[in-house]
Amino acid sequence: MPKKSSWKKKAGKLGAVIVGVPLAFIYRGRRIRGRKNPHPDPKTLIIIPEREQDGLIPLTGGVNFRDIGGYKTADGRQVKYGVVYRSGTLDALTGDDLQKLSDLNITRVFDLRLEEEAEKQPDRLPPNAVYEHTPIQAGSNPITRVVSLMRNIDRLNEFVVNSYTKHLIDAEAKTYAGIFKKIAAEDGASVIHCTAGKDRTGVGVALLLSALGVPDETIVADYSLSNRSYDMYYKDAVDQLAPLKKLGILPEDISGLLVSDPEFMRQSLRYLHERYGSAEAYLQKAGVDAATLNKLQSRLLA
Numbered sequence: 593m594p595k596k597s598s599w600k601k602k603a604g605k606l607g608a609v610i611v612g613v614p615l616a617f618i619y620r621g622r623r624i625r626g627r628k629n630p631h632p633d634p635k636t637l638i639i640i641p642e643r644e645q646d647g648l649i650p651l652t653g654g655v656n657f658r659d660i661g662g663y664k665t666a667d668g669r670q671v672k673y674g675v676v677y678r679s680g681t682l683d684a685l686t687g688d689d690l691q692k693l694s695d696l697n698i699t700r701v702f703d704l705r706l707e708e709e710a711e712k713q714p715d716r717l718p719p720n721a722v723y724e725h726t727p728i729q730a731g732s733n734p735i736t737r738v739v740s741l742m743r744n745i746d747r748l749n750e751f752v753v754n755s756y757t758k759h760l761i762d763a764e765a766k767t768y769a770g771i772f773k774k775i776a777a778e779d780g781a782s783v784i785h786c787t788a789g790k791d792r793t794g795v796g797v798a799l800l801l802s803a804l805g806v807p808d809e810t811i812v813a814d815y816s817l818s819n820r821s822y823d824m825y826y827k828d829a830v831d832q833l834a835p836l837k838k839l840g841i842l843p844e845d846i847s848g849l850l851v852s853d854p855e856f857m858r859q860s861l862r863y864l865h866e867r868y869g870s871a872e873a874y875l876q877k878a879g880v881d882a883a884t885l886n887k888l889q890s891r892l893l894a
Contacts, residue, residue, distance in 0.1 A: 634819035634851045641813035648820070649677070651692065653684035653716075656789035656821040660797055660814065665805035669893045676775060676782050676892065678797050680789035680821065681705075683713035694718035699780025702771050704728040704792040720780075726771055728764050728792040748848045749855060756860040760795040761874075762867075768796050769878035772803070776888035788825055790818035790852050798857060799864075802871035803885065804892055808861045818852040825850040 643662030651657050657680070661673030674696065682701070685693070701717055702724045703710055710725055717723060775782050786792040794815050801811045829850060833842065868874040872885060880888075 632848075632851060632853065634822040637816055637851065637853055638819045639813035639816045639854060641810050641817075645673075647673075648817070649692065649696075651689040652686045653689050654682060655680035655824050656818055657783075658817065660801065663801065663806045663810050663814070665893065666807055667805055669805070671801070671804055671806065672892055672894050674781055676784065676797075676800070678789055678793050679783055679785040680793075680824075681713055681787050682715040682717070682783075682785060685716040690716060690718050693783075694720065697780045698783055700724060700774065700778050700782045702726050702774075702782065702784045704784065704786040704796065709787060721783075724771075724774070726767055728767055728786070728796075729759060749853070749859075752849070752853075752856045753859045753863075756791070756795050756856060757863045760792065761799070761860065761864060765874065765878035768799055769875050769880045771796065772800060772875065772880060772888055773884055775800075776884050776891055778891075788818070788821070788850075790815070790821075790825075794818065794852065794857065795860065798861065799871050799874070800892075802861065802864065803875055804889055808858070811861060812854045812857045815857040816852055816854045822850060 641663065643664070645662060647659035647662060649657050649659065656678070658678055659673055660676050660678055661671045663671045665671070677696070677698070682703075698718055698721050700722045701715060703715055704726060706727050706729065707725075710727075715723060771784065784793050784796055798811050798815060801814065802808070826847065829847070864871060864874060868877065875885060876882065
C-alpha cells in the first residue's frame, strides 16, 4: 500500500488535471475573444517611499527581506529601524544569510504560510530565533484558489482586493492581532513572512503600520516595493506551472497575480477605514487592548 505522502502527491496531480482541462479551454476561449486581462509592468508600479534609508536587506538565499522602519507617522514620529522585518520564504538562506539575521538580533520569526507550504520548504533560522507558525488562510484549498482565480481572471483587481479584505483583514483579524501582541512583548527583532512576502505579509505589515499612525500612501508605497522581487516570483511560477503547460495554462496567464499593484493596497486600506474606522479599532475588536496597543507603539516608534 502506497505511503500517505505518495497518495497526496498523486491526488495533487490528479486535481491539477481535473481542474486544468476545463480551465484551459475556458482561458483559450477568452484569449480568442480578446478579453485577456492586461498585466502592467511591475517596474512602473514601484513607489519609492520617503525615509532616511532603503530598508532592503540583500540575502543570497532570501527574497524581499526588508526593514519596515524609517517611515514617518501622521503625528511626526518615526517607525524604528531594526525592530520588525518583512520577508518572503526563508528556506534557502545560506550560512552568510543566517549570520546577517543573527547580527540583526532576530529573536522571533512569524511564518504565515500554510502547513503544507511550511513542511515542503521549512525555514532556516539563526540560532537564537524562536519559530512561530501562525498560518493565514489555514483552511483554504490551493486548487480552489486557482479555480477561483481563473474564473475571475478578467476581474483581477476585484479578485485580489476581495482576497485582501474578506479573506485576510476580516477572516484573519485574531491571527494578526496575536502576532502584534507578541511583537509588543518581544525584546529582540521580529520577522513576519510568507512565501513571496507580499500578500499575507503585505496585509499584516499594512495593518501594523496603520496602527502605528503611518499615512495610507506611505503604506501603499511600502507595499509596492515587493515589485522589485517580481522576477523571482515569475521564475517560481514557471517552475510550479510547468506540469500544466500542456493544458494551456502558462505563467503569463497569472502574472497579474504576482504584481503588487498599489491600487490593491489602496482599496484595501479604504475598506479597513470604512468598515472598522481605524487599524487601532480593528485590532481592539480582535483582542488587542489599549495597554498592549500603547506598548506596541512605544516599542516601534521613536
